[in-house]
Amino acid sequence: MIELTLFAAAVLAVGLYMAWNVGANDVANAMGTSVGSRAITIRQAILIAAVFEFSGAVLFGKHVTDTVRKGIVDPAAIADPHVIALGAFSAILAAGLWITFATWKGLPVSTTHSVVGAMTGFGLAAAGLDVVNWAKMGKIVASWVVSPVVGGIVAFISFSLFRHFVIRKYPDRARLERVFAYFQLMTASFVAFAHGSNDVANAIGPVAAALEFSREGATVASKVPVPMWLLAFGGAGIVIGLATWGYKVMATIGERVTEITPTRGFCAEFATASVVLANSQIGLPISTTHTLVGSVIGVGMARGIKALNLRIIMDIITSWLATVPIAAVVSGGIFKLLMIVR
């Protein structure tokens, strides 16, 4: 059991805030196209996402997590575990603030990159350039290109083939869309489940690290345990986030990039899920958020470039480029401040 110190309470509060952000920004990955295509209402999307996100987090969330997300900073280089605890706290607060801003603007950003950027900022502030794994940072930068391009290509090809072999041969378009609304929903449920199981760590990983290393007698380790109650805590935060603020980014993904119908939404979601699934075997630097946006652009491109809202796409890309540096700067600043006042 954790000691109920003021710091532990603050960590849990910030962890809940981060989980809320993860839910609010990332629910669009799963449900944005389904809502945009009118296959389901926002209320139905929230209910479905809530069930699958929470189930994924609790049933398949990892019980051991990296001390530092994706190992971007070597914790052993920072000898004092209490410093790591403060750094983890700074990171989740900074990442949360950035994601809140992005969600307010309706921009889908990678919550993983936000946490990685924030951890980098803490690492730089605590121990300088050498503590950061720059090779991993290079992979993250590469994912800005790889993820949307791969997602876009797969979605473009699959929708083009579908249009050639099915849509053109079947005159009743409305009926086709009705049937594919079912498959779109099933794919969306999968993405919600997978997101819950994997991305709860974005909120809970730093919380677990902060709680673990703030204990008396704690020693630095690269992995920390994640108890079941913490997974449920993170899952609940994600559900509250998607229910209260998820509509903003869902509107961007589902309506503002390109017009989405159930057949297009299915191709985009299926392409995203396939790419992310295949990546677990290949090991490319892939972000689900970036892959989904690329997939939505891909199905739009299959109808021609005029089908795309280029302005919103540029805004989204700008937010991706800004994620890591802004999270890093804010996190470094918060960490420095906490080190002065502690």
Added chain:
Amino acid sequence: MGVDANPVTVTWMGGIGIAALVASYLLVNERTRQWSDKRIVLVALAVSFSLVLSTERYLGLL
């Protein structure tokens, strides 16, 4: 986010993908295009998941 390719995720996604192909075929086929939407979806899912699960069992994944 990454998703591990385990039997649950592969079955889920494989089943949906093949079901979409089967449903597309049922929609364009003269003999089955008159079926109701739900019948087409359910038959497609039944065929696809049977295929995916039996293949996984044959390959020793289940």
